[in-house]
Amino acid sequence: MKAIYLTGFMGAGKTTVGKRLGEVLQLPVIDTDAYIEQQVGKTIADIFAEEGEGVFRAYEREVLKKLPTEHIVITTGGGIVIQEENRRFMSNHGIVIYLHCELHELFRRLADDATRPLLMENKQSQMKQLFEQRLPWYRQAHITIDTTNRTVDDIVETIVSLLKSSRF
Numbered sequence: 001m002k003a004i005y006l007t008g009f010m011g012a013g014k015t016t017v018g019k020r021l022g023e024v025l026q027l028p029v030i031d032t033d034a035y036i037e038q039q040v041g042k043t044i045a046d047i048f049a050e051e052g053e054g055v056f057r058a059y060e061r062e063v064l065k066k067l068p069t070e071h072i073v074i075t076t077g078g079g080i081v082i083q084e085e086n087r088r089f090m091s092n093h094g095i096v097i098y099l100h101c102e103l104h105e106l107f108r109r110l111a112d113d114a115t116r117p118l119l120m121e122n123k124q125s126q127m128k129q130l131f132e133q134r135l136p137w138y139r140q141a142h143i144t145i146d147t148t149n150r151t152v153d154d155i156v157e158t159i160v161s162l163l164k165s166s167r168f
């Protein structure tokens, strides 16, 4: 099976859903953020603070290309879709699943979060702008799932049945 790439805005549940999906499908799971943190030896917040977002985006691009493209679930960072090159790579090499979530629910889920630099630095109105700017890129996915009022297990079940019944 081709790689499964989970995309979506911060808080959509990519990391959480991906872990469970990997268990159910018995596939290894790699989270690009966790992978970068391990390779660089710094948290995402420290990379942003010390090296800047541009350097983080370069790490993200490099990592995406060197990860396996078969028999794997890859959970991406919310900004992976910013770079056209990344969108094309994921689309050509795997099955891209966009986890959609309404903004009010994203804010609710991330209310106590202190690990995401963009969330810490920006007001809600700026996050809304970022969300709207990225929506058309997220929508280019092969599959879209609205996660707003759904549990992780329910979302995983939907993904598994869509994968079974589709041409993927």
Ligand SMILES: Nc1ncnc2c1ncn2[C@@H]1O[C@H](COP(=O)(O)OP(=O)(O)O)[C@@H](O)[C@H]1O
Pocket: 008, 009, 010, 011, 012, 013, 014, 015, 016, 017, 109, 110, 147, 150, 151, 152, 155
């Ligand atoms: N379907 C869901 N319903 C409610 N809370 C969720 C759901 N999916 C994820 N969460 C919670 O939202 C937060 C962000 O999830 P995470 O998997 O880190 O998102 P992402 O990787 O997309 O940024 C976590 O606290 C997680 O437990």
Ligand SMILES: O=C(O)C1=C[C@@H](OP(=O)(O)O)[C@@H](O)[C@H](O)C1
Pocket: 008, 009, 010, 011, 014, 015, 033, 044, 076, 077, 078, 079, 080, 115, 116, 117, 118
């Ligand atoms: O949306 C973004 O630009 C980012 C999302 C984060 O990942 P999650 O989507 O897993 O929160 C992480 O990659 C970084 O903080 C930047």
Ligand SMILES: [Mg+2]
Pocket: 014, 015, 016, 031, 033, 075, 076, 077
């Ligand atoms: Mg994540």
